[in-house]
Amino acid sequence: MNKIIRLLFFFFFSCLQLIARSQSQVEMADNFRGEGKIYVVIMVVLLLLGGIFFILFRFDRRLSQLEKQIEDKK
Template sequence: MRNSIPFLLAFVLLFFSGIPSMAQSSGAEMADVMRSNGKIYVVVAVMSTILTGLILYLVSLDRRIRRMERNAD
């Protein structure tokens, strides 16, 4: 379980990185990457988050299995 703490931290950081763009909800339309091109970058961010989560899960499984292999030998 100790191993999963860096992953959790990475996820928390990922969520906080979205807050600045939420803060400027009113006022003029600013030059904001996440709001351009019909907000397609939001889709890219969501899909990248899912992919990142899946890959991190696979990496953690890989490490857990490797540890079991080391114990078995």
């Protein structure tokens, strides 16, 4: 019994290892991340996003002003 459990454990863990190895073989941008360059990309994208949001908020405010002017005119 003990032997079978041991065998099963061995089988299970070797399977896990195989899965892990096959997964780490897929090439990802690990180096690029390791060097911290991904933060540069994120900073640039966030900056652009911030610009878009700035324009959206400003346009919102301008629209509210115009709507108020029309309300006052009535």
